[in-house]
Amino acid sequence: MVTKMLPDPLADFTTHSPSVSLRFIMFNQRIKVSELLKLDPNGQSVTVMGWVRTFRNNQFIALNDGSTNTNIQVVVELGKFDDALLKRITTSASLKVTGVIEPSLGKGQKMDLKATAIEILGDSDAEKYPLQPKKHSLEFLREKAHLRFRTNTFGAVFRVRHALAFAVHKFFNEKGFVYMHTPIITASDAEGAGEMFRVTTLPMDGTAPKNEDGSINHKEDFFGRSTNLTVSGQLEGELGATAFGEIYTFGPTFRAENSNTARHLAEFWMIEPEMAFCDLEDNMNLAEEFIQYIIRYAMENNREDLEFLATRLEEEEKQLPQDKRSELGLIEKLEFVLNNQFERITYTEAIDILRESNHNKKKKFQYEITGWGMDLQSEHERYLVEKHFKKPVILSNYPAAIKAFYMRQNEDGKTVAAMDILAPGIGEIVGGSQREERLDRLTARMKEMQIPEEELWWYLDTRRFGTVPHAGFGLGFERMVQFVTGMSNIRDVIAFPRTPGSAEF
Ligand code: ATP
Numbered sequence: 001m002v003t004k005m006l007p008d009p010l011a012d013f014t015t016h017s018p019s020v021s022l023r024f025i026m027f028n029q030r031i032k033v034s035e036l037l038k039l040d041p042n043g044q045s046v047t048v049m050g051w052v053r054t055f056r057n058n059q060f061i062a063l064n065d066g067s068t069n070t071n072i073q074v075v076v077e078l079g080k081f082d083d084a085l086l087k088r089i090t091t092s093a094s095l096k097v098t099g100v101i102e103p104s105l106g107k108g109q110k111m112d113l114k115a116t117a118i119e120i121l122g123d124s125d126a127e128k129y130p131l132q133p134k135k136h137s138l139e140f141l142r143e144k145a146h147l148r149f150r151t152n153t154f155g156a157v158f159r160v161r162h163a164l165a166f167a168v169h170k171f172f173n174e175k176g177f178v179y180m181h182t183p184i185i186t187a188s189d190a191e192g193a194g195e196m197f198r199v200t201t202l203p204m205d206g207t208a209p210k211n212e213d214g215s216i217n218h219k220e221d222f223f224g225r226s227t228n229l230t231v232s233g234q235l236e237g238e239l240g241a242t243a244f245g246e247i248y249t250f251g252p253t254f255r256a257e258n259s260n261t262a263r264h265l266a267e268f269w270m271i272e273p274e275m276a277f278c279d280l281e282d283n284m285n286l287a288e289e290f291i292q293y294i295i296r297y298a299m300e301n302n303r304e305d306l307e308f309l310a311t312r313l314e315e316e317e318k319q320l321p322q323d324k325r326s327e328l329g330l331i332e333k334l335e336f337v338l339n340n341q342f343e344r345i346t347y348t349e350a351i352d353i354l355r356e357s358n359h360n361k362k363k364k365f366q367y368e369i370t371g372w373g374m375d376l377q378s379e380h381e382r383y384l385v386e387k388h389f390k391k392p393v394i395l396s397n398y399p400a401a402i403k404a405f406y407m408r409q410n411e412d413g414k415t416v417a418a419m420d421i422l423a424p425g426i427g428e429i430v431g432g433s434q435r436e437e438r439l440d441r442l443t444a445r446m447k448e449m450q451i452p453e454e455e456l457w458w459y460l461d462t463r464r465f466g467t468v469p470h471a472g473f474g475l476g477f478e479r480m481v482q483f484v485t486g487m488s489n490i491r492d493v494i495a496f497p498r499t500p501g502s503a504e505f
């Protein structure tokens, strides 16, 4: 380890005297800007490190270290530093600055860091640096995704994303759920949740071993069978729930769906709790409590970032016609979700509302309301949440025909105990159900849907040995991050989006 003899930058925090105590310190003994800004500035000596946002008048460096969007203003006294050094202080150069903090004379910041030593850690050629110190479009920044974290918008989005992810674990841990890591590579698409990406080591040049009928012989493949990337961890999650009682997964999920929308990714993160001894209503209660919990966590811990994002959204919406703008600001919307219960209605009630709506009578839906049994399109879901109820809605008891085989069959013989949660601006954010725990009902349904029992023998064993009522749901993490940050495109809430035709970085 390389150590240097340096004055301890934190030494006089407690004494407020300019004493210099010498001891061996590591290179990285620095204070983060977020912590620095909490101090009362009165001459303490500190070291900060970060990237230059701007350098004005050869005197004022706005330095950012990613801990907050607020920059520390470094003041470079005229004549104190070499011109050669000053020339290297360019946008996105990385610096180590030691100095003393004092109340700022200028407007706009609480303190200045008066530099006593400046070290350039890494130069940045201003001519070549792809981001200018000005506003760039989100589309442009998507092409510079490797650098976009250095902007205020993405700094805020990804700190909020982090907080939400942390809150997910905190919530389930407090409730005694076991965090289960379900496999990424699976052999079943039992759920039929979406198009799958194949996983294979067979050659692609046409020389792969073939069966007599000409199809690829996956017996010769790496796993001795055909495999794919998981579309959901639910089925494995059920195995966990029927032993631990309550589990959750939180991991990457893959869908090769060729839908280029602002809410679909080919690789996204899903949270899937699964609970034994739990019915559809318990499931809805948990989902609602969970969503409110993680939003509250972000509101309490990321206020500054959320306020920044609220202002950003307001600015962005100024370009839209009045009727396309959100009625509530971002913070008000989140507060509203915290303080109001979600609306709960059945699928059947939803169809009635849609059929009777003026929107339908004026033929304004692109997809016609054909009646009971139809699958709801996202425009229908959005009408219900944004125009009719103006709040999150939990829709339940869908027609069996449009839902997966494992959902519990209701006594009416035509619906299943499914629930979807729809959020304003996003549409479906959660999909869940009570699971069919009765072996005979489950296998009958599988037969109807032509799902081979042999493939799911292990899944059916839970129904053979100590079956219990159980339920669970899947929440798309990026859609949740979209909801909380107000970002309208899902590509802007995941670090490196994978979408049809795009897997850069
Ligand atoms: P949608 O109708 O919006 O495509 P889905 O019915 O396919 O959703 P589920 O299979 O129920 O969704 O998956 C559970 C959750 O995962 C959804 O509620 C959503 O939040 C999220 N999700 C599904 N597909 C995607 C995707 N391609 N990209 C990002 N999130 C997704």
Ligand code: MN
Pocket: 193, 194, 257
């Ligand atoms: Mn889908």
